[in-house]
Amino acid sequence: MKKFINKYENLIEEMVEGYVLANSDKVKRLPTERVLAYSNAPIQGKVGVITGGGSGHKPAFIGYIGKGLLDTVAVGDIFAAPPVQRCYEAIKAADGGKGVLVCIGNYSGDTMNFGMAAELAQDEGIPVEILVVNDDVASSPKDRMDNRRGVAGEVVLWKMMGALAQEGADLATLKEVGNRTIFNTRSLGVAHTPCIMPSSGKPSFQIGDDEMEIGVGHHGEPGIQRTKLMSADEVTTLITQKILEDLPFGAGDEVSVLMSGLGSTSLLEMYICYRKLHQILTDHQITIHRNYIGEFFTSMEMGGFSITLTKLDEDLKRLIDAPCDGVHLIQH
Amino acid sequence: MKKFINKYENLIEEMVEGYVLANSDKVKRLPTERVLAYSNAPIQGKVGVITGGGSGHKPAFIGYIGKGLLDTVAVGDIFAAPPVQRCYEAIKAADGGKGVLVCIGNYSGDTMNFGMAAELAQDEGIPVEILVVNDDVASSPKDRMDNRRGVAGEVVLWKMMGALAQEGADLATLKEVGNRTIFNTRSLGVAHTPCIMPSSGKPSFQIGDDEMEIGVGHHGEPGIQRTKLMSADEVTTLITQKILEDLPFGAGDEVSVLMSGLGSTSLLEMYICYRKLHQILTDHQITIHRNYIGEFFTSMEMGGFSITLTKLDEDLKRLIDAPCDGVHLIQH
Amino acid sequence: MADTISFNRVKESFASILNRLEENRQYLNDLDSPIGDSDHGESVTAAFKKVKEAVDAYPADQNDIGSLLQSIGKAIIFSGGAAMGPLYGTAFMDAGTAICGKSVLTREDLVALMVAFARGIERRGKVKIGEKTMFDTIYPTAEALQKAFDEGKPLSDMINAGIAAAKQGMESTKDMLSLRGRSSRLGERSIGHIDPGAASSYFIMEAFLKSLVEG
Amino acid sequence: MADTISFNRVKESFASILNRLEENRQYLNDLDSPIGDSDHGESVTAAFKKVKEAVDAYPADQNDIGSLLQSIGKAIIFSGGAAMGPLYGTAFMDAGTAICGKSVLTREDLVALMVAFARGIERRGKVKIGEKTMFDTIYPTAEALQKAFDEGKPLSDMINAGIAAAKQGMESTKDMLSLRGRSSRLGERSIGHIDPGAASSYFIMEAFLKSLVEG
């Protein structure tokens, strides 16, 4: 296994230590040690916007801590949802008197741990709402949408909710706009190279030297279609088509695009794919209001990328355009 | 070869097209087609700050176009210096009446092509100065420092010079402060996995399954020491030690840190390494004034990373802290 | 062999569970690879290390099996994480509640413990039998204990029946279509693989039940 | 065989050069891998494609070998890129200047052309013999032509001598310590590898010189 790590047992602790040392202007560590918070959190009079999840997805989740983004994050082990205590502490530390919005991906580990933590916090009088992102169109048919995984679309929700909370909106408004964001957000990814699990040194999935798989989850969960490696244009066309059909997106729509590399796929390739995506959306008379191209939600060194489209209304345009000052996402 | 590209012949053209489509708010394309410019360039009364080089290093070079950073960039083929015409056009398009500062890495291709282009521009009355970055301590002994390669330290020079030009400094001042920046900047990298050349599908260098190499260049040029893969702490200690000795950096110094992943090495690993780097610098009573951790100068999907330290004086602190609004580097 | 189970026997079973899980750590990761995220062995061994700590920290002057199981449950819930954390944690909590105050378990108590354990999984996971989860190991185990008890079998027979049912339950997940957790996104492609949670449950059930009767 | 070289012969040599480089594209990349950045074959074939375009675009009603070489030089300089661009470009420019206005080359002209070509590399690369570059192929070629000419050898002998010297020059780089370009950072580790630029120069020299005498 070619990774620069020390003892596996200390992996998460050392990463968190390094992260806090590097970003002490924006981030602080809470007593439970695996919960990180924006230095100014809790912000009185603002709804706390938080998340949490397994590690190995950097810059997600902790890279989105900051002004106009996330207030706290509960950090799990590699690909493992954080336990209840951390989730609970993350909720408590984000509450500035107006309650807390938990924005997580649709994984039973995350929903159960945050669900139990939310109950504890609610028992103490903190209003908590949980939004569950299910943007991965590959992970269940449309009639079982509530079973779909949350993937890079989570970043879009954090951006929107961080901005809306910053505007001073209340928890009910956040929940309403958040659900609208989730409903309007669809993603699909492709991977050709697994990540290596640092615990075992083994690849997260098996795949042939000339193969790729559409719909692989960002923990290496199997996707929907295994094929020979396609060209940039072919793969972008295939992914975009499946996303467009799913909402469906149509002529006249305005969207945001988030193209996130999974780890080892280069920005060079992503821009080649973006070129095709732009052509396809233009052909469909869909306007790209804003784009994000880079690594936003990775799977360590996995090879591949995902495309996330969000259909925007006036609210969502305002929110995606709002400035933010996160550790790994800064917007003027 | 597992890359999402189309025909190799169209690789650079399609990347540039995608890039300009994605970033049309900040970037425009010049008539020579492989020269990109900040949308507002040339800025009258400001010295133009420019660069250029081979492709495959994204976000370098074109990701640093923007306010407080680069005005124009000449784009070469994969790992190949851009030809004279593009360099010439990049110089001309950046001149707002106060001349142009070319900030490039120390490679004979880049220095020759930009050198010839600068002569042509100077013949037309445009004042041009060329700064050549030679930060890679692995690439020649200290007594042959002028033979060293430029690596991720180039980013530091762009940041400093972009900020200084933005302040309104003249070309002579830029040159002076630029040379100070270069002298005070030292880098060293490590790689354990080659990138794959898109022309041939072949790895850029051969290396064993359990090996790494200290000092590999970001085009896969051989380094100085091949060893068994080290732990994060070991490799960080080794690299940092070699950098610290080289200037040398000493107690009481203030530095900026730039840790740049080469492509597939995850941010998770980089923060683990940053933790050790921070400890070592603290032990040496060296203060980290600012840090950059991420992918700043890559080599497609190469595995590994580099550390760049710059010793800062008051000028350099002000410049590194100045806001900027580049495509892939935004700072408040 | 006595037909009751002492506090110490229960307490010591957790060393044996941890051992069994650690032996199978990579096997459980590997089961989690084709239909999940390759980490189940890590999560479950890490959680049962925490369990071991909770057991070791249990006050030396107390011997309430119910409160021991509750503190184990709390440890898993609070610091286990992953999907298995809330599931196993709730199961132990509920099992502890079911036998609250007992320092010795009768055959009947063991049935109550296991039934509550299974109901805990069911409650937390909102899961039914046949959905390809750990519940498919655990529920049949509880049922087998119940049946053996109802038939008046001695403790050792009950335990053998429980282990056999756990094994069969685990193996039954191989042909199931997943409807819960990560693997539920695979549809038909989930068929043909043993569920990793069903396998870890088997190791836990087996090590636990065995320790109750072995020295 | 004539002891002069026609404009057309020179012109047609560039198809043959391109062909020879394309055959060896990957070989040149591979030579550039252990001591450089694995791209020399790409850069040099791309540049000589541009050369071919410049040759094809040369006005049909003109036949000045000097100006043909200059337009080739300009094409490489302006759109060749990499390290080899300014080097080969300057060499062709200087070679063109040396034989400016000639539509037929004598044996003496060929020597002047090659000497100027070599001096162009030397001037642009600030390079000396023995520094492990293309100059180690090119300079000996020019020298061999000069020597054969001085000895009064016929054109075909001159050309054979030039090709032999080019080959030997290329091979001589194998044992050299690099002092120029990318490989100069390797120190001792540059020894044992043929320089990729020295190899591309050999293919260029060989194809060029051969075409001048072959049909």
Ligand SMILES: Nc1ncnc2c1ncn2[C@@H]1O[C@H](COP(=O)(O)OP(=O)(O)O)[C@@H](O)[C@H]1O
């Ligand atoms: N809703 C549920 N009910 C019961 N068991 C579940 C449920 N969701 C997941 N599981 C069990 O959890 C196991 C996976 O655990 P683990 O690998 O720790 O979590 P994760 O899937 O988050 O990585 C599955 O194999 C399955 O047995």
Ligand SMILES: Nc1ncnc2c1ncn2[C@@H]1O[C@H](COP(=O)(O)OP(=O)(O)O)[C@@H](O)[C@H]1O
């Ligand atoms: N200063 C120089 N003088 C002469 N030849 C040089 C010089 N620098 C580089 N070269 C030649 O250029 C070759 C490399 O060319 P190329 O691969 O195109 O450039 P790059 O090194 O920029 O990738 C080397 O093998 C060497 O022969």
Ligand SMILES: [Mg+2]
């Ligand atoms: Mg997991």
Ligand SMILES: [Mg+2]
């Ligand atoms: Mg090159």
Ligand SMILES: [Mg+2]
């Ligand atoms: Mg799992």
Ligand SMILES: [Mg+2]
């Ligand atoms: Mg080269």
